[in-house]
Structure formats: structure tokens, C-alpha cells
Amino acid sequence: MSAQLVGQLRTAMGEGRLAAGERLPASRALAALLGVSRTVVTEAYEQLYAEGWLEGRHGSGTYVTEGVAAPPMPKPRPVEARSVKRAAAPHEIDLRAGLPWVGALDTPAWRRAWRLASGMAPQQRQDPHGLPGLRAALADYVRRSRGVACPVDGLLITRGATNGLDLLAATVLRPGDRVGVEEPGYRRARAVLAGRGAEVVPCPVDEHGLIVDGLPDGLRLVHTTPSHQFPMGGVLPVPRRQALLAWARRNGALVAEDDYDGEFRYDVAPLPALYGLDPDVVVYLGTTAKILTADMGVGWLAGRPALVREIALRREELNDRTAVVPQDALRLLLERGDLDRHVRRMRGEYARRRDVVVRALDGLVLRGDTAGMHLVVDVPAPVAAGVERAAAERGVLVETLRHHHAGPLGAPGLVIGYGAAANPAELRAGCEIVRELVTTRR
Structure with a gap:
């Protein structure tokens, strides 16, 4: 119990709740207040004396050493409430941008590279x-x-x-x-x-x-x-x-x-x-x-x-x-040469996925669809926000451009990533839900 008391007193002094120069209760009084034996308090005081947190003044008592206690902690400034981007659940279709298709990595070349590399000496x-x-x-x-x-x-x-x-x-x-x-x-x-x-x-x-x-x-x-x-x-x-x-x-x-x-x-x-x-x-x-x-x-x-x-x-x-x-x-x-072969294979895979997305979103205004692993659907901000919420309720994860602005929203829309979906059929199903939700909100 003395170790617990040491920790509590140390924290109180470090955070400034016990100020520098402040007098502590006598060991007998503190023991009675806490409902513990006096030995617990005296052992705790002795440990804090040894660490330099406390000092004794002849005929006066025990005090917090000058210079060791921190000033009172300021109240933390409020921060914007944000959430960590979570992994998609097995039943969800992930259309968020920035995620590659990792299913193509389970190859003999991938496993061989890691097996050989793991033999490196530290x-x-x-x-x-x-x-x-x-x-x-x-x-x-x-x-x-x-x-x-x-x-x-x-x-x-x-x-x-x-x-x-x-x-x-x-x-x-x-x-x-x-x-x-x-x-x-x-x-x-x-x-x-x-x-x-x-x-x-x-x-x-x-x-x-x-x-x-x-x-x-x-x-x-x-x-x-x-x-x-x-x-x-x-x-x-x-x-x-x-x-x-x-x-x-x-x-x-x-x-x-x-x-x-x-x-x-x-x-x-x-x-x-x-x-x-x-x-x-x-x-x-x-x-x-x-x-x-x-x-x-x-x-x-x-x-x-x-x-x-x-x-x-x-x-x-x-x-x-x-x-x-x-x-x-x-x-x-x-x-x-395994990485070059993988990139060529993925370039073809993402091109096919991109075509699936473009066909599934037919009739909507698309931007940025000539490169990369995502594109943007041009829709007004209220429509984008509503689609994001409604799609999540139907198991489709998609983000609006609002998430990527530091200041006022300049360009509204939906960002559609086509790397994370498990297969083209799942990708098509997710995009068809997005298209349906956009169309009904126009």
C-alpha cells in the first residue's frame, strides 16, 4: 500500500495539485484520514524524501520540495471531434480511396521474397x-x-x-x-x-x-x-x-x-x-x-x-x-522482376475495375478517371453528405470531398475508390447503390 501512496503523491506533485512549498499532513494524521497504518505513510514519505520530492523543516513538518512540482495544469484546448478510419467489416463494400487490392499478393514470388529476407542476420x-x-x-x-x-x-x-x-x-x-x-x-x-x-x-x-x-x-x-x-x-x-x-x-x-x-x-x-x-x-x-x-x-x-x-x-x-x-x-x-510483373498485372486489373465503375455510374459526372485508383463523382454537397450516410446504412463505405478539405468546402462531390473491393462484382454492386442514392436525391 505504501507503493500506491507514493505513486498518488508523486502524481499530485508532478501535476501541481500539491504545490511547491506546500506542507503535507503529519504521518499520523494522514494515516487516520486514509484509514491505513502509520507505517504505510512513513514508508511512503521516506521513499519520496529519498527521491527528492519532499523535504523536512526542523520543528515544522514535511513540505513539497521547492522547484519539483509543476505549475497547475492548463485546461486542454478543445479539439475537433474526428474518428479513426476503420477497417471494412466482412459484409461491407469498401469504396474509400487510397486502398489497393491486396488479394493479388498471395503469390509464390511474394512468399518467397519474405522467406528469403527473413534469414537476414540482425x-x-x-x-x-x-x-x-x-x-x-x-x-x-x-x-x-x-x-x-x-x-x-x-x-x-x-x-x-x-x-x-x-x-x-x-x-x-x-x-x-x-x-x-x-x-x-x-x-x-x-x-x-x-x-x-x-x-x-x-x-x-x-x-x-x-x-x-x-x-x-x-x-x-x-x-x-x-x-x-x-x-x-x-x-x-x-x-x-x-x-x-x-x-x-x-x-x-x-x-x-x-x-x-x-x-x-x-x-x-x-x-x-x-x-x-x-x-x-x-x-x-x-x-x-x-x-x-x-x-x-x-x-x-x-x-x-x-x-x-x-x-x-x-x-x-x-x-x-x-x-x-x-x-x-x-x-x-x-x-x-517480380515487382514489375505485379505492377503490369495491377495496371490491367485497375483498368478493368475503373471500367466497371464508369459503367455502373453511367449518367453521373465523373472526374479524374484516367489514372490512379479512384475517381470523383461531381454532386452538390448536400447530396454527397446524404449519400455517404445512406450508403453506410446499406453496407457501402464511401467518402465525400469534405473529408479532404482543410477549410471551407470548395469542390463538393463523392470520392470513389476501386482498389479495396474484393472483386469486380462487389465493386459493381456498391457503385450501383451509390448511383441509385445520387439519382433519388437530385
Whole structure:
């Protein structure tokens, strides 16, 4: 019981409920008040004396030591009520964006890569850049698939695009720096940059992506998704890409290119990454979360070598690392050609799924359906909100564009993802329910 009393008193002093210099009751009086033996109280006081929490004053009693108690705890500021995105139940059809189809991963190649990688010996120290073999294999892959001609010393292995953005922010941003994020845009990017002390500035987009003419001066960094703007689905045209790079050079800013699903395009070949136009001002962020699964936990960051070295040093200071077994599994998938085959297979699979969605939503206005794994249904905000609620009641999970805005709603609509559904038939059924709900609310 004395240990319990020690903990309670320690907490009260640490939180400021017992203030510095405050006199504690005599051991006999406190024991009587608590209904315990005096020995329990004296043992607790002795422990807190030894830890420095209490001090005795001759002939006066026992007091909280000056300087150890915290000031009274301020009341926490109210925060916006939000819910964690939950996994879909077995009976539900998941049409939320950003989720790949993981059913295609149960292959001999996938299992073989993990089995061989699991035989790696544990490492005492890890190169903060990542495993050299994976970096070499990735340098070849991003050159072939995304037009990113990056030297190996310009690559750093991360846990995903969000982790890469966080490491970049931790390296180049100072508290109060202004950074731009597309509006509507990727919520996690806003959270990461705000968490590093930056002032996040919403930057408007249209059907083609980021509106470069609307970028304010004075931004230190801009986060953008040019290959398939999230969530609106626009593909940034070449003139705007050139204008964005010119703006970055003029302002001494960096462009963080989040290429989350750039491998998937259905009308023409995927556009090369923005990084290829100006590697000096673009930091390229890639991930396996969309081409494989988020459970892989591996991504990459490409930039000019001097900046990547600075990021690696900062990463070591933060004790941030990517697990080596997933790194080696990805290396094996790359070196054996398994990842390239998987991406080709998934490009065909997502193209078929996209066609299912377009046919099921016939008659509705669709945007952003030429690339990626989601599209947008253009409907008024009240209709979108009503469909989201009604669809959930019928076992279909879908989100509105409201979820992706930081400020006032600019572009209303529904975001339809076609990666997570178990099969095309389920996808068709879910989209037909959405179409029915939209039609009855017009």
C-alpha cells in the first residue's frame, strides 16, 4: 500500500495539485484520514524524501520540495471531434480511396521474397540511407518506371511517402516556415507539416491539379501530387509543371512530389515524374503502399545528393529507421522482376475495375478517371453528405470531398475508390447503390 501512496503523491506533485512549498499532513494524521497504518505513510514519505520530492523543516513538518512540482495544469484546448478510419467489416463494400487490392499478393514470388529476407542476420547499426542493395535496385526501377534518373547516393529508403515527407520537413523547415498543401489535398501531409511547426497554407486546385498562378510567394516548400491529384484526380499538364518549377527557383522553395500511384494510368502511358524536369528543386516521394500494400512499410525519397545526406544525418539524430527485412524483401522482388510483373498485372486489373465503375455510374459526372485508383463523382454537397450516410446504412463505405478539405468546402462531390473491393462484382454492386442514392436525391 505504501507503493500506491507514493505513486498518488508523486502524481499530485508532478501535476501541481500539491504545490511547491506546500506542507503535507503529519504521518499520523494522514494515516487516520486514509484509514491505513502509520507505517504505510512513513514508508511512503521516506521513499519520496529519498527521491527528492519532499523535504523536512526542523520543528515544522514535511513540505513539497521547492522547484519539483509543476505549475497547475492548463485546461486542454478543445479539439475537433474526428474518428479513426476503420477497417471494412466482412459484409461491407469498401469504396474509400487510397486502398489497393491486396488479394493479388498471395503469390509464390511474394512468399518467397519474405522467406528469403527473413534469414537476414540482425544488424547492430543500420545505414540511415537504407540497404545499399535495395537502393541500387530502386534507382533502376524508378528510372525505368517513372523517369527518375537518380544516383544511388540521391536515394534514401523510408517507411513510406508520409515518413519521407516528415524527414524532409524535419531537415529543412524551421518553426513558423510557410508551406503549401493542395486544397483539397492529402490530410496526412497537412498533419505532418503542421507537426513540424510549419504554417500550412492551402493552395487551390482545379480539374488539372495545382493552380500554380495561385501560389503565394514566401513558401519554403510545396507538397503536390502531380501524377494524380489527391483527391480530385487531375493530372498536372506540362506547362503547369514548368511553371511550378520556375516558381520554386524564383522563391528558393522546394517541391515535395508525392507520387503515390503514378504507375497507374489508363488512357496513355504514365507521365514521367516531375522530378525528372528539375532534380535540384524537387524531392520525389514514393511508396509501396499503393503498388503492393501498406503492410510492406517501405518507401523512398529521391533528391539531390547533398540534401539527401542532410536528411540522412537528421534521420540518425531522430533514431528513425526502416526495418531491414521488408527492405530486403522488396530488393528481391525488384531484382527478380517480380515487382514489375505485379505492377503490369495491377495496371490491367485497375483498368478493368475503373471500367466497371464508369459503367455502373453511367449518367453521373465523373472526374479524374484516367489514372490512379479512384475517381470523383461531381454532386452538390448536400447530396454527397446524404449519400455517404445512406450508403453506410446499406453496407457501402464511401467518402465525400469534405473529408479532404482543410477549410471551407470548395469542390463538393463523392470520392470513389476501386482498389479495396474484393472483386469486380462487389465493386459493381456498391457503385450501383451509390448511383441509385445520387439519382433519388437530385
